[in-house]
Amino acid sequence: MKKNLKLFFAITVAMSVSVTPVAAKPAEGKSNVSASQKETKEKEISSAINETDDAKASSQKTEVNSQANKKTFRNELNEQKKDLQQEKISLNQQLDDLKLKYENLIASGDAEGAKSVLENITALNQQIQDMNAQIKQTINERYMLVKTMYTNEELAEFSNAKELISKMYADAEVLSAGSVTINNNLIKFDTPAYIKNGVTLVPLRAISEALGGEVSWDAETQTVVIKNGDTVVQITANSTTATVNGETVKISAPPTKNCGRTYVPLRFLAEALGFNTEWDSENEQIAISDDVETPVQEESTNDSVSTSDEVASVQG
Known part of the structure; x- marks a missing residue:
């Protein structure tokens, strides 16, 4: 019996020694x-x-x-x-x-x-x-x-606004993107300027800010206030007059709401803020500058100049 147990024990040890390295090798690998x-x-x-x-x-x-x-x-x-x-x-x-x-x-x-x-x-x-x-x-x-300067989507929106204004005013001449420069810099506007009854109308906020003005809206008096240095311009909704540093000035057209923007006469606003305007009717281009000398105006027979953007309710 003892002999059999010894034999069994020897076989078990031998098997254990031979199997263990085989099992360990794959784990190591x-x-x-x-x-x-x-x-x-x-x-x-x-x-x-x-x-x-x-x-x-x-x-x-x-x-x-x-x-x-x-x-x-x-x-x-x-x-x-x-x-x-x-x-x-x-x-x-x-x-x-x-x-x-x-x-x-x-x-x-x-x-x-x-x-x-x-x-x-x-x-x-x-x-x-x-x-x-x-x-x-x-x-x-x-x-x-x-x-x-525009994405395809912005160009499409500009084109839609241009088409809408053309349908609203059959006698209006709607200007293209890039038709306005300020001191020889191209200005990007999201809605077009247009000429109606000899007056160039532009979105108020965009042109004001492009000219260096700060725009605010007084809801109580329905008045837009533009400040640029010592100059303060106030334009009231549906009014054909405005004030420049407290002095009443007649404007050629009242503020008008189009395409979500408030439009005002460009020449009035530019000159009120100390800028000159030049209209090239042949090429439908408008140049705004702060030159001391008034630029030569070629074929300028109306209140022409251009731009675009908003002021929210007259705000536009």
Whole structure:
């Protein structure tokens, strides 16, 4: 019996020794694989983070460069248009002088002299037409730049507002985005300016703030108050008068609510805040500036100038 027990015990020990290493080996192998996978995963995550940071930095750099390029391009276009406009004004003045000279020669009976002047008039007219084409091209390039200031959704909303105002006022001329500059800077408005009965109407809050004013609304008196430095302008709903530093001033049209914005005559507000306005009717462009000297106004026969945004109830 003892012999059998000893034999059984020996067999059990032998089996235990032979099985244990086999069982331990896979466990050891599993631990090694897990550590390797973890290390690989950490490297992948670190690499992904670095790539994301690099992409973000690159995107930010691209955006900064893009904005800088837009500003440079905008300034170049503004200067180009300004130079072309001044040259066109000079050519028109020369044309007027030649026409007067031609009329005097005809009146004096100098047919030969009049013929020569007429040839000069024809050549000058061609120059002016070429100048108009260059100005138009510059404006088109500027408009393409303006479009980059809007998202597709904002452009769609602007277009809808433009269409709505056109339907509301059959006699109104609705201006396009980018039609207004302040000191040669393009202004982004979410609703369009429009000309009605010879008066250019613009959204009150946007133009006021673009001109450096602070806008507030007095619900009790239904009055919009615009402050810019020492200047205080007060405009009351449905009124054809306003006050500038306490002095009553007549305005060409009362405040009007359109597309969720309160519109007022642009020339009145710009000049009340110390700015000059210039209307280019041929190209439907409005330039606002704080130059000391009043700019030459070409074909300006109405209260023309433009902009856009709001003041909430007259607020708009």
